[in-house]
Amino acid sequence: MTPRELFERHRPVLEAAVAAARGRGYWSPFAEMPSPRSYGETAAADGEAAFRARLGAPFAIAQPGTGARVGAERSPYGFDLGVTYPPPDVDALLAAARGAMPAWRRVGPDGRAGVCAEILFRLNARSFEIAQAVMHTTGQAFMMAFQAGGPHAQDRGLEAVAYGWKAMTDQVPATRWEKPQGKNPPLVMDKTFEVTGRGVALVIGCATFPTWNGYPGLFASLVTGNAVVVKPHPGAILPLAITVEVCREVLAAAGLDPDLVTLAADTAAAPITADLALRPEVKLIDFTGSSAFGDWLEANARQARVFTEKAGVNTVVIDSTDDPKGMTRNLAFSLSLYSGQMCTTPQAIFVPRDGIRTGDGTMGFDAVVTALVRGVDGLLSDPARAVEVLGAIQSDATLDRIAGAAGLGTVVLASRAVEHPAFPQARVRTPLILTVDAGDEAAYGEERFGPVTFIVKVRDTADALDRATRLARTRGALTAALYTRDPALAASARDAFVEAGVALSVNLTGGVFVNQSAAFSDFHGTGANPACNAALCDLDFVAGRFRVVQSREPAAAAPAAA
């Protein structure tokens, strides 16, 4: 199908996506449950078989390469993937990417949105295969790998497509301009407004959410007319390699140059990211990862617009609650989910030293600690259930961090290993919980990525809010949470967190968790604190990825249709 035909096919979903992003209610075109009813009776088995067939083999992709192979992915569940990828011939790859852009520009905003939507629906059909690839690179448990790596990532991709399409079509493509001249004939000009990409876009993937964090930049850049080079984390190549494969298939089938989307695989030993990021052809960079490299990109990749998501310190302030059990259950799940390996996991929980008010009187500091510890312990008491919440630890560095963090405060819940019923060699660890004093900011005020939680004893709620908002301003934060029974306090806290530039979740006691954000409704990040310089997804995330270049001519010389 042509890009125009793909646009007509997907126009209803694109229009619904734009409307959803404006209204911010619940919406998704992708089924989040891995159900045979949605994906077909054999989808799960087919997806796993497709994943298994990739193992121990070269990944086939016909793009400018060097002829060598790289690839050393190892599943956190305990086996080597053995997939190898062609490292790129960077000069040839960038030349091919650049060369593919003019024809992609001429497709126009509608056609590009149609092609991108088609890619996302094809990716959706591959969700089981991608879930296996995500699970066995990131260590996520299957359900999260399916949801966050599949439909939720596709949601974020479609959201970026919708924002890009909306922004590109913010003005008409052509118009007749007619300026009255009093008694004289009007000045009449025909004008065109062409949307053009900025250059080659580089998407730098992360090891924990390669598709969820990668799709927004990939699709925002692609839909706005750029070619995209996808540089995965060496530990999580396969999910993005499959993604690139699907992109290239759809592009080729639509009569377009597949080199609009290419894979740049590298190794931890010989990284190519910094060199790629400084290439003059590269005009857009999306990065998720460490503050050190994110800050380096912002400071050095001056030829490009750089979008970063970096480290932060997410906080919870407990003032009071009507539902201590619901609060504890909710927080225990948030701390345990994927072993805290989410950029949105709370790290510091501020509890007043005199305890918190509840519907049944005051609950002392120690009682709050005990409740949280028991909540986490209870959630994870059954190994079979525990591994489906915790997943596995993605990297050695996170294992080391857990070990190192035990000395940072009073351990109230030690991290322990859990044996995985299906993968005996999987490295599964429960969260470490410590109590510290408010003054121990050196312990809790620095991101310790992974299952490490500090319960911080503070003077009172005001002290807690001061510390939480100051940390957000100075160290960055992607999430903040507050529990309070006091509507006036909630209102003033909301104001304080707005000033601190961090999204706030209040009184989560049920099935919504602070570390989860829903595309089309929740903005992920704000761009207003050091944790990230952009939000997923808003107009600013897309508006700078293209330019509008106009042309004008007197209408008499080029009559337009009335």
Add this chain to the structure above:
Amino acid sequence: MTPRELFERHRPVLEAAVAAARGRGYWSPFAEMPSPRSYGETAAADGEAAFRARLGAPFAIAQPGTGARVGAERSPYGFDLGVTYPPPDVDALLAAARGAMPAWRRVGPDGRAGVCAEILFRLNARSFEIAQAVMHTTGQAFMMAFQAGGPHAQDRGLEAVAYGWKAMTDQVPATRWEKPQGKNPPLVMDKTFEVTGRGVALVIGCATFPTWNGYPGLFASLVTGNAVVVKPHPGAILPLAITVEVCREVLAAAGLDPDLVTLAADTAAAPITADLALRPEVKLIDFTGSSAFGDWLEANARQARVFTEKAGVNTVVIDSTDDPKGMTRNLAFSLSLYSGQMCTTPQAIFVPRDGIRTGDGTMGFDAVVTALVRGVDGLLSDPARAVEVLGAIQSDATLDRIAGAAGLGTVVLASRAVEHPAFPQARVRTPLILTVDAGDEAAYGEERFGPVTFIVKVRDTADALDRATRLARTRGALTAALYTRDPALAASARDAFVEAGVALSVNLTGGVFVNQSAAFSDFHGTGANPACNAALCDLDFVAGRFRVVQSREPAAAAPAAA
């Protein structure tokens, strides 16, 4: 009136502005003719009297200052203005600006748009006074000073307000999110999405179009919730000082802190711009001026989002024309208008060495040169008419450039002084026109701001297009023009200029000139070549000036109206 009331007053014009910016037909709420019917019988005299009353006196403005006075503006028409301004106490000024922001945020997008629109209509009523101030700082002739300094600048300001308002209200301010849970009750959350500014915005004014180039950044930053410090060029303070005065009056009358808009006057001898630009409180910078300082800002003011308009080399490619007289008349006016002291004035005119095709056969290279020279000479033969086109030379540097450029090629029209009938000491100069060979790129390929035009002898039209697009890509350009009778050539040239990232005007022979752009229809600049990193005005110009910070809470805990 409250911000809300101002919003209701101006809502129709804001909605019309958004619609106009989308449809890009002709639209303006501000009368561009300095007519008594539009502005009142006494407006012209009152405006001039108001201007005269400012001369030789301290400019009154109650903002954090040092107690000293600065000011050394001199009219290019030959007299000192003698107005003095309080230099800012930068620490106190920035603290006051920052402190005014939370209340400005709480006004919300609608109220801020209402306040900004009110400011613009008050500025419109002061257009005659501002025109005098623009004329006697920039050297523009009165009609241009009125139009470009008054209503056209107000148009660009309103355009920025409209874009900012549209971008801020791109999502609803609050919603109820309801996610189905199969047979279980849905998850229901109430969410709010608050728009917050980035910090203090710095607007760095230029000497030639202080209001036209200053208003977009000023109003884009203000409407999106930021406080704005206006740092005028030391040679053109008064137009922006009056602007700041009007902003502060309207803010105070609406019950807001006037320190949301402040003036930071300095002197050429003791500039404060670089220090201001590096202050951590400053998060947004708008700059119009030299590439050297613009590049410095982009490289060094890393804490801020920097919007720059810098130097470039604007070109004209002449392939063929049906209307040599119209073309010559049009180009002669473009080259002469405000003595070429516009960032949009063509500098290099490429003419094939074998001449150009016309309806009456070929017109040789020399004939084209002669026609252009005669066109300029004829336009400026009557001094009284000439000074109304040329205005006066703004700076000594431009006078020096005219003198220095005479050695860069074969002079075919020398620059000469013109005596101004009303201002005998005005420094008025006609354009210098030279012919050069295509290889003399060192002469024509560098911006020589002012009335200096090179007619470049090229091999053929293809050579001309190659050179023009390459110059745009490498040196930057705000405008490009093409004359051709060949629709196929026009189409391929349009494509080439889109790739080069510069707006193209084709076959201008009447009352539209390449150096003029109309707000709500023409984008000024593209952001796609080195002449500027942003366009006036598009979504990218406003979308990064604010952030959206959300809050969410289970609906059960905070019932919202259905």
